[in-house]
Amino acid sequence: MISIDDFNPNNIKLANLIKKYDLQKDTWFAIQLNDVDSYRQIETLYSMGFNIASHTVSHAFLTEIPIEDAYYEIKDSKDILDELTGKNTDWLVLPRGRGNEAIYEIAIKLGHKYIRTTKIHNEDFYGNESIFKKVKGGNHLSYPRKEYNGTDPFEWAKKSELKHYWFHMFELLKYDKMRELEEFLIWYKEKK
Numbered sequence: 001m002i003s004i005d006d007f008n009p010n011n012i013k014l015a016n017l018i019k020k021y022d023l024q025k026d027t028w029f030a031i032q033l034n035d036v037d038s039y040r041q042i043e044t045l046y047s048m049g050f051n052i053a054s055h056t057v058s059h060a061f062l063t064e065i066p067i068e069d070a071y072y073e074i075k076d077s078k079d080i081l082d083e084l085t086g087k088n089t090d091w092l093v094l095p096r097g098r099g100n101e102a103i104y105e106i107a108i109k110l111g112h113k114y115i116r117t118t119k120i121h122n123e124d125f126y127g128n129e130s131i132f133k134k135v136k137g138g139n140h141l142s143y144p145r146k147e148y149n150g151t152d153p154f155e156w157a158k159k160s161e162l163k164h165y166w167f168h169m170f171e172l173l174k175y176d177k178m179r180e181l182e183e184f185l186i187w188y189k190e191k192k
Helices: 011-020 036-047 067-085 101-109 153-159 169-174 178-191
Strands: 002-005 027-030 051-053 091-093 114-116 133-135 165-168
Touching: 002 011, 002 091, 011 027, 011 036, 011 169, 011 178, 027 036, 027 091, 036 051, 036 067, 051 067, 051 091, 067 101, 153 178, 165 169, 165 178, 169 178
Parallel strands: 002 027, 002 165, 027 051, 091 114, 114 133
Antiparallel strands: none
């Protein structure tokens, strides 16, 4: 599974690269809904065959705002995406990976089955496993996090037992990692 966070004008270029390897069904884009460009990008990505995950309306850090506001950030994003795609949006990608039990409960009540945080190395379950799975992070491909002990993030991901890979397009561009991403996509396709 591959997931990409946040609106970026280059996401369509990235989508075309992923589509080159026929990995649309393995890929989720999580884009906040704070302007018309975001809506257009979501519609384009969905029409290209990509999955869409909720990433809230304004990319608010849900643990840092009143719980009532967090509820509407999650609810409104899910409602809008359900309408744009015509299907149930069951993934929630937390902005900055920040959540807590109250946020998870809101997500369950609103119909999300999966939540992605930004924790590295582990996956765990929250609540009734048959109803809801909270995926903690996976492998962040954009830059070498401290948890990787100096290892290149793409090499780290290839050795990891976790099969979820996520990143931000702006970081891939900032760290000049597009060539490494393409090599990773080839590896991922062959490993499937």
